[in-house]
Amino acid sequence: MEAFAALLDALVYTSSRNAKLRLLADYLRRTPDPDRGWALAALTDGLDFPAVKSAVIRNLLIERVDPVLYALSRDYVGDTAETASLLWPEPPAPPSPPTVSEAVDILAGMTRATVSRELPALLDQLDAYGRYALLKLATGAMRIGISARLAKTAFAQAFAVSVDDVEEYWHGQTAPYLPLFDWAANGAEPPSGEDMPLFRPFMLAHPLDDTVVDMADYAAEWKWDGIRVQLVHVANDTGGETRVYSRSGDDISATFPEIAAALDIPAVLDGELLVRGSHQGGERAEQAGAASFNALQQRLGRKTVSKKMLEEYPAFVRLYDALIVEGEDLREHSWEQRRALLERFAPRLDPARFDVSAVIEAATLDELAAIRERSRDEAIEGVMLKRRDSPYVAGRRTGLWYKWKRDPLLIDCVLMYAQRGSGKRSSFYSDYTFGCWDGDPDDVENGGAELLPVGKAYFGFTDEELKWLDRYVRQHTVKTFGPVRETDKSLVFEVAFDSVHASKRHKSGLAMRFPRISRIRADKPAHEADRIDTLRALVKD
Known part of the structure; x- marks a missing residue:
């Protein structure tokens, strides 16, 4: 488990794709079966432990630390696994970490009735790095920049095989992928799925x-x-x-x-x-x-x-x-x-x-x-x-x-709410909900207009713009709702989107397709943002 924890820690602080590939390929070469197969499955969302959920981890923590301390820490850190790994009381005896395979067996055997007893016992065998790795493995919320394609590329590099062949043989295999490793690392015959309805890479x-x-x-x-x-x-x-x-x-x-x-x-x-x-x-x-x-x-x-x-x-x-x-x-x-x-x-x-x-x-x-x-x-x-x-x-x-x-459609919207992101963005307010005016905001005599949410976006801006937006949100917050901050409705976004459709699930009655931040319009007054009618006119009859 120590090697897997060290891998996760290194991947979290590595932004270079090539460096991630080297780290993962080296781990796959050095780690024996079946640990490396279970680790690979965890990194590619191939594992599921129904008894271990974020709510369970939260409940275990607030039994052991001040609930207010946990809430404040979770809000600041932005990640349940990291918060829990740092706040968990250190065990009285020195850690005696299990292997990845042993941890998987224990997690797989947990039920709703036993998880509150068995998960703490497992966490007590680990240090902070190991607890973080275990909880990430258990919940599947890695968010460390490893896509399935990158993992397969690292597998191919580790054993000098074709990534196209890895793609071809991967599907139909189940963790810990022993036939796949036997083929790539030991020269065995590739896994066969001749009479199985297997997926082929697009x-x-x-x-x-x-x-x-x-x-x-x-x-x-x-x-x-x-x-x-x-x-x-x-x-x-x-x-x-x-x-x-x-x-x-x-x-x-x-x-x-x-x-x-x-x-x-x-x-x-x-x-x-x-x-x-x-x-x-x-x-x-x-x-x-x-x-x-x-x-x-x-x-x-x-x-x-x-x-x-x-x-x-x-x-x-x-x-x-x-x-x-x-x-x-x-x-x-x-x-x-x-x-x-x-x-x-x-x-x-x-x-x-x-x-x-x-x-x-x-x-x-x-x-x-x-x-x-x-x-x-x-x-x-x-x-x-x-x-x-x-x-x-x-x-x-x-x-x-x-x-x-086709070229995207553009509309000017007003920032309404912001929420912290996940992973590397957990310290930044990077998820933005924006709205348009339901009426004329300048028509004061008739009550002005209400802003109605029309979409949410979390990309389209640079790292420098993200830092600026994070400062803006913190300085212009008027209310908080748990992890969500409501802003003072003064910042305009130019939002790009592919289409808009009628939707009964949203107060505005509209749903955008693929909205993203095109530009930050700090120069534009909020009352000049677009109205709901502009979007409604784009809905097909």
Whole structure:
């Protein structure tokens, strides 16, 4: 456990990506099985201990230290694990730390009835660094800048294997990943998942930015405003299995059972999950039957889906690509070859659940730009540019695929509330809620106007701007609500966002899609910020 605690401590204070990779790769090489596998799972959110929650840790702390001291410390530190590790009373006997594997076994065996007894006993075996590592491992709230992709890259560097192979073999394996380590570290045969519906890594795109491309070499498609999914069907002894995976590799088949049931031909397909238009809820049907993202959002995150939900928000997949079809791996083929096969294959699928994303005919980039400008009225985010001779490779490869998102919408909003961030931002007020005027703030005779929250953002500003904003919040606080500070409604943000939709969950009746801080408008008086009506006018009927 000491080595894992030292790794976490080093990663927290390391900002360089390459330095993080070196630290993690060195740990994976030096640490024996199964500790390194459990640590890797913890770093990539692959562990879950249902009995150990933040509320349990808080209750244990306030039994041992002054509740006011805990509350003040937690508010200042901004992280439950760090606060608990520092405030926990030192044990009378010298620490005798368990291994990572032993700690995992103990945590996994805890229940709601036993956690209040067993977790303190485990914490008493550790010093402050070990307690921090244990609580981070137990709650899954790492927030140390290690993404799943970075962890896989470090794994590849540790054992001099291809990161593409790591991506390919990773899915279907469970912690502590013994077959994966045996392959990479000892030269064993790679893990096999031939008869399992496994996720394959997505091919991703770079932003187009100022890149100049020759349209003779690229095909253009719409970038639809849904969620990217992968559908996998395999034939096996049980007759066949189908899985629907999100971009991060999460299995969302239970949320969209009609999609999983619709694919019964062995294949791995890449597409965009959308909801049909012309359903209840006020959304109009978009191009080719796709409703806005707000309609799809009604289905996301649900563990069970009612018959009514299936009827009101029927899902379908707009196909982009084919990776494997009836046992033939197409990923080394060119985009043109895969596209031709996909167009021949798609008619064999249920047309109510599948169609193929159309290719946009544009001879020049300027012509495509003009078409893209008209995309504001469609259920799309922009356009994609795919090199015609590109294979399907995991991750982002320069020069192969580009995404050209539509220009964001902009609106001036007033800062209303701020809350501390997490991890490295735990000492800064970095999460901002902003609003627009519901009426004319200058119309004093009729009572002025109320500010109504319209969105929340926590990125779009530089580190220097974050420091300035943190000082501003502290100096302009008028009320506090636990960890939230209400400010004096004097600072204007220029907020960029992709779209806005009607929402019954917010007092303003609106919900922004991907809001982010575009500029801090300290020069602009708050009463000149935009009104709710400006946003309402952007909602599609």
